Amino acid sequence: MADRRLFQQIAxxxxxxxxxxxxxxRRMNIAHLCCDSWAMADPDKVAVIHLQGDGxxxxxxxxxxxxxxxGLAVALAARGVGRGDRVAVLLPQHPAALVTHLAAMKLGAIGLPLFTLFGEDALRYRLGDAGACAIVTDGATLDRVMALEPDLPRxxxxxxxxxxxxxVLGFDDLAATPGSGFRPVETEAEDPAVMIYTSGTTGDPKGVLHAHRFLYGHLSCLELAYGGFPQAGDVGWTPADWAWIGGLMDMALPCLFYGVPLVAHRFAKFDPEAGYELMRRERVSAAFIxxxxxxxxRQVAPPEGLRLRAVGSGGEALGADLLDWGQARLGCPINEFYGQTEANLVLAACTGPMPRxxxxxxxxVPGHDVSLRDATGEVGTGAVGEVCVRAPDPVMMLRYWNKPEATAKKIVDGWLYTGDLATRDASGQITFHARDDDVITSAGYRIGPVEIEQALARHPDVVxxxxxxxxxxxxTEIVVAHVVLRDGAEWSGMEAALKEIVRSRVSAHCVPRKIIRADSLPMTATGKILRRALRRGG
Structure with missing residues (x-):
């Protein structure tokens, strides 16, 4: 196949x-680009290396x-799944997750990746709001899905x-359905392909709907951030869950697009020594970490035999000490990129093409126009402004699902407002300043407080x-909950009970590390909680 790189050399x-x-x-489909085109050219070419639990x-x-x-597309179509339908993917890093996304795209349907640690409330809301008609899951999460089925008529x-x-139908049986004569539907670059829910801060989580074109929108950043990606012999891997845009679009699907073998392995909890051993044994050269x-x-000595060329990272800024450690101990630069679910990978800091x-x-990033703006327009050097991305942009969302008002507030006068504040120096480099919302960045996850607060409020003693x-x-940050209890409520055992509610109903990664008992909470005149005051006072 022809070289798919956007940059033939790095300047x-x-x-x-x-x-x-x-x-x-104008006409394109991610499933064709990331699977079928390679299968037709070289069907034996390695796509995914699945490291199973038994070794x-x-x-x-x-x-x-x-x-x-x-086969899965034929089986789903026989059961009424078609163009525009939402197909949920509740799976860990497993080839079945990729197969499901590809099958949905071949039908013109929309893949809906979901985190396997989501609890009952988080799953119910997302599946119900999306109106998912199909879901592919595994034995570990099936009971959770079945418990919700009566609440999800679609x-x-x-x-x-x-x-x-x-x-419940068996995945292997459906994937083995004869596909002879099957022809994927034709889609355009602007047709919806994937919907990823982002954390809500002042309301429910939002379904961010992306078109097939958003695959292309990621590529210019990744080619540069992974050091001239791809190169001969490259192997890619990330410990990030494929339910998040970072795992799916910063590594998994781009590897398939470029024909780079993708290592798939589920770490129930990230173990640095096991991560090092995986990269050494599988000869990983490009990693999103x-x-x-x-x-x-950094707390563990890297093993001999690593062949990393470049590491990409995102979510929060890395300090000079971590960058220096990467170059000295990993033997490669750690390149950083910035974006959000609505418009990913629009800024980057890469060793080589620019001063770090x-x-x-x-x-x-080439192909993306980023401005720092306030109510009067673009701000000057050194001034604080909101990071904005000019529309249209191939990496930018189509819209929020069923939330036209939120979409209209997000994209205004041709600019997508990220909600992140930053400054720009004389050389044009942008530095993060603060967020103007209440999203918590913890261990690479962007966590919205609303779902956690709603779960905590389910306890009968929480006012x-x-x-x-x-x-x-x-x-970077830990989740801290401030709770007001009813008069006469006992505090003994309350912290453990509240943490378990969040773990079971929302997600383990959202469990508060600290729970603080409060007599009252700071409020606005209209009754909204002033979280900023809690951050200052906490």
Whole structure:
């Protein structure tokens, strides 16, 4: 196949931006680009290396990936799944997750990735709000899905990679459906392909709907951040869950697009020594590793035999000491990039094409126009402004699902407002200043307080709850909950009970590290909790 790289050689950043232009076909489908085109050209080419729990390696070729996704698409279509329908993917890093996304895209449907640690409330809301008609899950999460089925009347197809039991269908059986004669639907670059829920701060989580074109929108950043990616012999891996945009779009699907073998393995809890051993054994050369994982890795001596060329990271800025450690101990630069679910990878700080300024988010990535703005327009050097991305942009969302008012507030007068505040120096480098919302950045996750507060309020003794972030040297921030109890309520045992509610109903990564009993909470005149005051006073 022809070389798919956007940059044939890496020059200085200004030259790369000046000479770059998008070339996105009007008709395109991510499943064709990331699977079928490779399967037709070289069906035996390695696509995914699945490291299974028993230590064995299950290697998936592009031909096998195509056959399974064709079969699943035929089986789903026979059960009424079609263009525009939402197909939920509640799976860990497993080839079945990729097969499901590809099958949905071949039908013109929309993949809906969901985190396997989501609790009952988090899953119910997302599946119900999206109106998902089908879900593919595994034995570990199937009971959670079945408990919710009565509340989800649109969910008519339930598939499990574990043992099938009526009415649950077996994934392997569906993927083995004969696909002879199957032809994927034709889609355009602007047709919806994936919907990823982002954390809510003043309301419910929002479904961020992306078009097929958003694959292309990620590529210019990744080619530069992974050191001229791809190169001969590259192997990619990330410990980030594929349910998040970082795991799915900063590594998994781009690897398939470029024909780079993708290592898939589920760490129930990230272990730096095990992560090092995986990279050494599988000869990983390009990795997306969130900041918290890097900090944990720094505490362990890297093994001999690593062949990393470049590490990409995002979520929060890395300090000079961590950047220096990466170069000295990993033997490669750690390049940083910035974005959010609505518009990912629009800024980057990359060793080589630009001077690195530790703590800076870097410069706008070729193909993306980024401005710092306030109510009067673009702000000057040194002034604080909100990070905004010019629309249209291939990496930018189509809209929020069923939330036109929120979409209108997010994209105003041709600019997408990220909610992040920053400054720009004389050289153009952008440095993060603060957030103008209440999202908590913890261990690489952007956590919204609302779902946690709602879960805490389910306890019969909790009158009010407010959740904020508190600075933490390892996780950037930890989740801290402030709760007001009813008169006469006992505090003994309350912290453990509240943490368990959040763990079971929202997610383990959202469990507060600290719970503070309060007599009252600071409020606005209209009755809204002032979380900023809690952050200052906490």
């Amino acid at each position: 200085d950043w200004d030259s790369l931006r000046a000479g770059f232009g998008w070339s996105i076909p 064995t390696r299950d290697v998936w070729s592009y031909g096998r990936l195509k056959a399974a996704s064709d 969910l008519r197809v339930i598939v499990s990679t574990g043992p099938a039991r009526a009415p 969130p900041p918290t994982a890097l900090r944990l890795m 300024r530790p703590g800076a988010m870097g410069l706008p 009010m709850a407010a959740v904020v972030g508190e600075p933490d040297p390892l996780r």
